[in-house]
Amino acid sequence: MQSLGIGLIGTGFMGKAHAIAWANANRVLGGLPPVRLELLCDTPIEKAEAMAGQFGFARAIDDWRRLVDDPAVDVVSITTPNALHRPIAEAALAAGKHVWCEKPLGVTLADGEAMAAAAEASGRTTLVGYNYLRNPAFQHARRLIEEGRIGRLFHLRGFVDEDYQADGSLPWTWRSRRAEAGLGALGDIGVHLVSLLTGLGGPIVSVVAEAAAAYPTRPLPEGGEASVENEDIASALVRFEAGFHGTLVISRAAWGRKGSLGFEAHGTKGMIRFDQERLNELELYVAEGAKSEAGFRTILTSGEHPPYGAFCPAPGHSLGFNDLKVIEAGELLRTIAGGERARPDFAEALAIERVVYAMAESADRDGSRVAVSAMGG
Structure with missing residues (x-):
């Protein structure tokens, strides 16, 4: 198979995750197009050069525009702050590159719509970083x-809680500004929850929501305070296209929660529950057998839950966050090689984001029900 040149923009948490994934996807999963770690971009150039050496990229650069135009780059990984997602993605698609972009698509719904349109027009493969969907x-x-x-x-109940904004003394950053971050907890972590619940129950068609900032202002490093322009917490009642209802609770200010992303799926014969903080376990209750023995059973992931076995032959030995990114990279490479569509692509990611924008709209309307279809499209 013809090799693919990789260009990575950004070297933070997600940049490193992408670098690990690109380096290991074929080693773990096999049968994928080989990749060349061609070009890494960050600023200043000294940082880019140091990280290129650490991550194994051949060259470093400090201008993302030159990266997307480089003929040696076939796939662009976008792991920058949110405000740069749209311009980089549009430029990369126009240059004929495939794109792997972290969520959210942009800082506004219009950004996401423009990116989805650009992807469709380009005919290139796109993928958005909903790695939790890859969990076996x-x-x-x-x-x-x-x-x-x-x-x-x-019925579906979902929650996503983290505490990276729980401390009121933390200084104001770009994450609190709509022009740079877009939505707050809804856009940052709420979209992950929507991706899971719609993956289980199908499309969400309407929402009733409330949202608030845990701290209306945050201190500035140079003194004084600045307003928090987006939400830290949100809750919603949602209606699925299939006819049933669900509840979502979202917080980036929940002390003690680090990566708590989970759900309860209620059915007529039992229930499934899951929490990403214990990502290798699934709890199943089935209403059958003797009542004296009723209870949840814990399912530990193993080779019976693909592609766990590609990483480890031993049940219960556990996968981690970066392993899910490896699976994600593998799916993108398989699609580029002519396999099934990588999901969610830009169009499907836009559908996920329309749900959280409907929640924000409902909260702005004092909890009025908002149809997701009313959010563009």
């Missing part, structure tokens, strides 16, 4: 629901 435990939950193991699904 989550995929097994989907199979259990599809097979009717818990009967007819009639």
